[in-house]
Amino acid sequence: MKQRITYLVRNPDEFTPEQLAVKPSSIALRKVNAAKEHRITLGLEELPDELRKAFNQWHELHIRWASESPYDAIPPFTSRVSPGLHVFYTPQKDHPDSLLCPLLKEVFGNGFVCEDPKETFIKLPILSERFSMSSSTQFYTRIPDLASLVSYFQSKICPLSPNSCKISASTLLSASYVDIDYDAISHTLIINAFWARAPNEENHWTETISLPGSQETIEIGILNNEPNPDPEDISFSGFLTVLGQDTQPKPTRFQTPTRHYPLSASSLVYKTSFAHPTGLHPTLILTLPTKHLEPPDTTCRLHAHLTLPRTLFIDKYQFSDSLFLSSHHITSLRSISGATDLEAPDWVVPQWGSAALFELDTPSSDPDPDQEAGRDWNITIPLHLRYFPPSNSTHTPLAVPWPVLFWACRAEEGTKMSVNPFDRIHLGYEALFGPKTRFMHIPPAASRNGNGNGRGRREGGGELVEWIDVPVLDLRKAGWVEVGTVGVVLVSFLGLCWVLFGKGVGEGGAGVKKVGKGKKRQ
Amino acid sequence: MHLSSFFRSSAAVFSTSVLLRVVFLLYGLFQDAYSPMKYTDIDYFVFTDAARFISQGRSPYTRDTYRYTPLLAWLIYPTTWPGFWFSFGKVLFAIGDIVAGWMMFHILRSHQNMPLDRALKFASIWLLNPMVATISTRGSSEGLLGVIVIALLWAVLAKRVRLAGLLLGLAVHFKIYPFIYAASIIWWLDEDRIDQAKERKSKPKSSLLSRIISFVNSERLTLTIFSLFTFMGLNIVMYLAYGYPFLEHSYFYHLIRIDHRHNFSPYNTLLYLNSAPQGQSHPSFELERLAFLPQLLLSALMIPLALAKKDLPSTMLAQTFAFVTFNKVCTSQYFLWYMMFLPFYLPVSTLLSSRKTGIVALVLWVLGQALWLQQGYQLEFLGNSTFVPGLWTAGILFFVVNVGILGLIIRDVRAKETDPLRLKAAKKTS
Numbered sequence: 001m002k003q004r005i006t007y008l009v010r011n012p013d014e015f016t017p018e019q020l021a022v023k024p025s026s027i028a029l030r031k032v033n034a035a036k037e038h039r040i041t042l043g044l045e046e047l048p049d050e051l052r053k054a055f056n057q058w059h060e061l062h063i064r065w066a067s068e069s070p071y072d073a074i075p076p077f078t079s080r081v082s083p084g085l086h087v088f089y090t091p092q093k094d095h096p097d098s099l100l101c102p103l104l105k106e107v108f109g110n111g112f113v114c115e116d117p118k119e120t121f122i123k124l125p126i127l128s129e130r131f132s133m134s135s136s137t138q139f140y141t142r143i144p145d146l147a148s149l150v151s152y153f154q155s156k157i158c159p160l161s162p163n164s165c166k167i168s169a170s171t172l173l174s175a176s177y178v179d180i181d182y183d184a185i186s187h188t189l190i191i192n193a194f195w196a197r198a199p200n201e202e203n204h205w206t207e208t209i210s211l212p213g214s215q216e217t218i219e220i221g222i223l224n225n226e227p228n229p230d231p232e233d234i235s236f237s238g239f240l241t242v243l244g245q246d247t248q249p250k251p252t253r254f255q256t257p258t259r260h261y262p263l264s265a266s267s268l269v270y271k272t273s274f275a276h277p278t279g280l281h282p283t284l285i286l287t288l289p290t291k292h293l294e295p296p297d298t299t300c301r302l303h304a305h306l307t308l309p310r311t312l313f314i315d316k317y318q319f320s321d322s323l324f325l326s327s328h329h330i331t332s333l334r335s336i337s338g339a340t341d342l343e344a345p346d347w348v349v350p351q352w353g354s355a356a357l358f359e360l361d362t363p364s365s366d367p368d369p370d371q372e373a374g375r376d377w378n379i380t381i382p383l384h385l386r387y388f389p390p391s392n393s394t395h396t397p398l399a400v401p402w403p404v405l406f407w408a409c410r411a412e413e414g415t416k417m418s419v420n421p422f423d424r425i426h427l428g429y430e431a432l433f434g435p436k437t438r439f440m441h442i443p444p445a446a447s448r449n450g451n452g453n454g455r456g457r458r459e460g461g462g463e464l465v466e467w468i469d470v471p472v473l474d475l476r477k478a479g480w481v482e483v484g485t486v487g488v489v490l491v492s493f494l495g496l497c498w499v500l501f502g503k504g505v506g507e508g509g510a511g512v513k514k515v516g517k518g519k520k521r522q
Numbered sequence: 523m524h525l526s527s528f529f530r531s532s533a534a535v536f537s538t539s540v541l542l543r544v545v546f547l548l549y550g551l552f553q554d555a556y557s558p559m560k561y562t563d564i565d566y567f568v569f570t571d572a573a574r575f576i577s578q579g580r581s582p583y584t585r586d587t588y589r590y591t592p593l594l595a596w597l598i599y600p601t602t603w604p605g606f607w608f609s610f611g612k613v614l615f616a617i618g619d620i621v622a623g624w625m626m627f628h629i630l631r632s633h634q635n636m637p638l639d640r641a642l643k644f645a646s647i648w649l650l651n652p653m654v655a656t657i658s659t660r661g662s663s664e665g666l667l668g669v670i671v672i673a674l675l676w677a678v679l680a681k682r683v684r685l686a687g688l689l690l691g692l693a694v695h696f697k698i699y700p701f702i703y704a705a706s707i708i709w710w711l712d713e714d715r716i717d718q719a720k721e722r723k724s725k726p727k728s729s730l731l732s733r734i735i736s737f738v739n740s741e742r743l744t745l746t747i748f749s750l751f752t753f754m755g756l757n758i759v760m761y762l763a764y765g766y767p768f769l770e771h772s773y774f775y776h777l778i779r780i781d782h783r784h785n786f787s788p789y790n791t792l793l794y795l796n797s798a799p800q801g802q803s804h805p806s807f808e809l810e811r812l813a814f815l816p817q818l819l820l821s822a823l824m825i826p827l828a829l830a831k832k833d834l835p836s837t838m839l840a841q842t843f844a845f846v847t848f849n850k851v852c853t854s855q856y857f858l859w860y861m862m863f864l865p866f867y868l869p870v871s872t873l874l875s876s877r878k879t880g881i882v883a884l885v886l887w888v889l890g891q892a893l894w895l896q897q898g899y900q901l902e903f904l905g906n907s908t909f910v911p912g913l914w915t916a917g918i919l920f921f922v923v924n925v926g927i928l929g930l931i932i933r934d935v936r937a938k939e940t941d942p943l944r945l946k947a948a949k950k951t952s
Contacts, residue, residue, distance in 0.1 A: 279903040279904055323556070324560075342586055390798055473910060478795055481914055486809045489788060495925065496925065500936070
């Protein structure tokens with residue numbers, strides 16, 4: 001087992017080396033205000049049998065989970081995915097993948113549908129052949145918290161490790177995002193968790209990290225961002241400590257090209273909402289301040305990546321007319337994959353849903369004069385609801401994760417990005433761009449006034465999830481539908497038989513004689 | 523021009539019907555060019571996309587929701603050419619409309635012996651109907667089917683049996699439902715029709731075998747063979763060219779489809795209830811599986827047997843009306859299917875002769891739809907759960923209104939004097 005823990009100090013002026021105390025096999029931090037990334041690398045042989053057996057079936061597995069609470073990112077941890085559980089999976093040729101869905105349910109809880117990766121997972125379109133590292137299929141489901149993952153770790157993985165394992169597993173409950181990566185070539189499992197802030201009142205990390213065994217290493221970095229030296233690089237300075245080797249923090253300074261580049265205009269945030277009433281054709285609204293919505297570079301284009309549960313779908317044929325597109329402030333629908341059937345009700349769709357990438361208009365590319373600075377720029381994405389199964393209520397709530405918004409810009413040094421020790425890939429959208437692309441993410445808005453706008457919020461739901469009430473057939477009132485329908489049809493049919501063959505109907509020749517009004521009520 | 527003199531000139535009526543469609547077509551171009559809300563029907567984009575796939579040597583079924591014969595995509599092939607050619611299909615459908623109207627006029631004149639102005643007035647129910655003109659100029663293919671079906675009726679009445687067989691096969695290939703007309707046409711094509719001059723041999727007590735032999739006359743045989751060969755021939759050609767997807771999308775889909783999206787059909791709520799996993803938990807006899815029984819018994823068997831020999835066009839109206847009313851899926855474009863027979867039936871109908879009955883029927887038909895649409899709007903746009911009781915009740919009410927109107931039509935046709943020439947034969951069979 002290898003561990004790497006990185007703290008990114010939010011305010012370098014507040015930090016002094018005195019907040020660190022290094023001992024031969026431990027390091028103690030006192031009141032460090034920082035974001036934290038914890039990366040654990042495990043060899044397959046360190047895993048329990050059932051996991052090892054499962055991993056041996058697969059070629060690649062990348063799990064991305066993100067919290068439903070907004071967090072403020074800090075370089076180099078600026079990349080984002082929609083809140084929830086994303087699984088990117090590449091099967092191994094001629095191997096069964098029967099273990100994946102049961103394992104996902106065991107690890108993340110039983111609250112979602114996953115039958116068979118061939119049915120439930122969606123194929124990812126890969127526009128860039130050079131991204132041969134991209135996974136071939138994707139799964140998504142809403143997982144509001146990681147309680148199930150934590151108890152899985154504590155009961156299945158921790159028994160092999162010292163006691164501190166259970167404690168560090170429970171810290172995942174407050175993580176902003178968690179990545180789990182496995183691939184058949186390296187035969188290693190990497191668990192990577194990120195906390196934007198420490199989970200306490202002061203947002204200060206006060207903790208001691210000790211080396212669990214002599215075989216293991218823990219590398220600890222306490223870094224802060226330095227002004228960017230080169231236009232496509234980010235740079236850091238701070239202290240590195242390898243537990244067991246170093247007796248005091250070693251000063252360090254380095255720079256690296258980066259795929260996810262920080263966005264300087266910090267006041268640029270976006271909000272997601274639905275136009276009300278949502279009806280059966282909800283319109284997703286992305287709201288950004290017009291004033292700050294200028295491309296950071298001339299090569300940058302604004303994009304939104306949507307992760308839609310299958311009850312919602314996109315009609316791709318709508319997005320071909322330029323008048324229609326510009327009226328919604330959309331440039332184009334760049335990519336759509338997954339459940340795109342335009343007619344099927346929810347219960348016959350085998351996939352979990354669909355993923356779509358939109359390129360969006362920005363105010364500068366729009367000559368509309370009434371869009372002045374200070375006003376909001378609304379992008380509207382028309383969606384459609386599938387019929388949802390009847391239930392004992394009039395509506396069924398549906399959670400829709402906020403999409404992620406980013407500028408995609410041209411990068412000169414595409415291939416060097418992977419040398420970045422904090423590089424993060426397999427996010428579902430980067431393979432839709434060429435390798436020489438850098439992403440500048442726009443953060444989602446934290447709710448302004450406490451409980452948010454009230455509408456669209458639910459108990460226990462995070463802020464980065466919108467809710468739609470899907471109207472359904474209310475079973476409590478449907479008891480007589482079957483009898484009523486069959487009865488009316490049968491009586492009508494018999495009545496018509498009587499009109500067709502009965503005696504005394506229509507006899508008399510002219511056919512223009514008086515017609516009984518009772519006929520209408522057969 | 524005074525209205526009565528307007529209907530005395532076929533040139534005036536037909537040029538007005540052309541003008542109506544030209545105006546609608548141009549207006550549509552204008553709206554499409556300047557508004558994100560399109561005049562053009564979504565289906566038209568499906569057709570033209572399919573035509574584009576064909577022009578690229580690909581299958582028209584590459585386009586999602588293309589559920590028609592490839593013949594349709596081929597027919598509008600020119601829409602793949604640049605510029606105004608995109609509207610070629612709409613022009614074709616509109617011409618189809620007018621040709622159908624012209625044939626209606628012709629049938630009214632020569633087969634129902636109507637005076638010119640009266641025939642023009644009744645043909646105008648189709649020709650000058652804004653709903654018909656809108657549907658075809660928005661690019662819905664229903665008008666094209668209209669011209670095939672009316673041509674079929676004309677060919678049968680004109681005793682061009684081979685042509686009729688061809689058209690019947692083509693119509694069924696295009697949209698399955700015209701197969702119901704086979705029954706009424708075959709029943710109608712008895713010995714008296716074929717050769718009214720020939721003295722019918724009197725066989726007071728004929729055996730079953732001889733009855734069968736006399737039933738299978740050469741005309742019935744010709745019609746059957748020609749329609750079957752056309753239908754199967756087209757299917758084989760399309761199957762060879764486009765394979766299984768052709769069968770799947772143009773036939774099987776329509777047979778197994780269960781549309782859950784709300785529509786006018788009385789079965790709609792029941793289908794939604796019983797096809798969803800949660801809905802199945804309550805005890806059900808799944809009687810909706812038998813929904814085809816009353817529909818087909820009425821439209822393909824009982825109505826033709828009871829009425830075809832009295833008045834073929836009105837029988838076809840009753841058949842279509844029954845088919846649409848009892849169908850598991852019903853949208854407003856299906857109304858066009860029976861509307862095309864109205865000009866033949868209305869002249870002798872209770873709906874016109876008894877003004878009160880006619881107005882009540884029309885008002886109830888419109889109100890039924892309006893009530894349903896109001897509930898549908900609440901669901902679709904306001905998100906209110908109006909499935910029960912609102913939509914269900916509205917669907918059932920509209921169904922009952924339609925059954926009432928169908929009853930009127932059947933009663934009117936039954937009451938018709940049988941053709942004097944055939945009186946003897948009719949008495950024998952009844």
